[in-house]
Amino acid sequence: MDVSTMRYFSVLISNIFVNVPTVLLVIIYARFGTFADSAGLGIALAYAAPLHLFFSMQHGVAILAGNLSWCNATAVRFKLAPLYLISAVAISLVYNEWLIFLVTLYRFGDLLYEPVFSERMRSGDSRRMLVGSGGRLLVFLIGLLLGLVLGLELTFVLAILAG
Numbered sequence: 001m002d003v004s005t006m007r008y009f010s011v012l013i014s015n016i017f018v019n020v021p022t023v024l025l026v027i028i029y030a031r032f033g034t035f036a037d038s039a040g041l042g043i044a045l046a047y048a049a050p051l052h053l054f055f056s057m058q059h060g061v062a063i064l065a066g067n068l069s070w071c072n073a074t075a076v077r078f079k080l081a082p083l084y085l086i087s088a089v090a091i092s093l094v095y096n097e098w099l100i101f102l103v104t105l106y107r108f109g110d111l112l113y114e115p116v117f118s119e120r121m122r123s124g125d126s127r128r129m130l131v132g133s134g135g136r137l138l139v140f141l142i143g144l145l146l147g148l149v150l151g152l153e154l155t156f157v158l159a160i161l162a163g
Contacts, residue, residue: 006126007124007126010126010127010129010130011121011126011129013130013133013134014117014121014126014129014130014132014133014134015133017130017133017134017136017137018110018113018117018133018136018137020137021136021137021140021161022045022107024140024141024144025041025144025161026038026041026042026045028144028148029041029154032148033154037154040097040099040154041099041103041154043095043097043099043100044097044099044100044102044103044104045103047091047095047100047103047104048088048100048103048104048107049107051084051087051088051091051104052104052107052110052111055077055080055083055084055111056077056111056114057076059073059076059077059114059115059118060114060115060117060118063115063118063119063122064118064121064122066122069119070115070116070118070119071115073114073115073118074112074115074116077111077112077115078112081108084104084108084111085104085105085108087104088100088101088104088105089101091104098155099154099155099158102155102158102159102162103158105158105159105162106158106161106162108162109136109162113132113136116132117129117132117133120132140161143157143160143161143163144157144161146160147160147161
């Protein structure tokens, strides 16, 4: 394989590594969790996803186009972090469901990692992108398996993953 093909596959695999944890979380709890776990997780994701999209503000596209530095995008996200977290708490209080807050907190890590990931993609640093996204997936899998092996409730597993 030539270098451009390797880069293409690195970018492809890195994107899969970045996006697969949430899918795995749903699949694992649909299979091994209770019906209440699956329903609660689905509801929490339904509220957390739009919040995440609103606060990501297309920074990835702007970084890839060279119109915004990843440092500036990350700084904006840190400045908006209190509003993001307060919104998650408010939604959790309104619906009396703390899984919404925990899922939003778990997705907060993704929100902060996206500018770095986008910059690595823009600069063609496919090796570091693959290592970074693979490392995040490995940490996720360890946290998820630890929670399942210890028989922890979904709220505790999400707290571990958010950490």
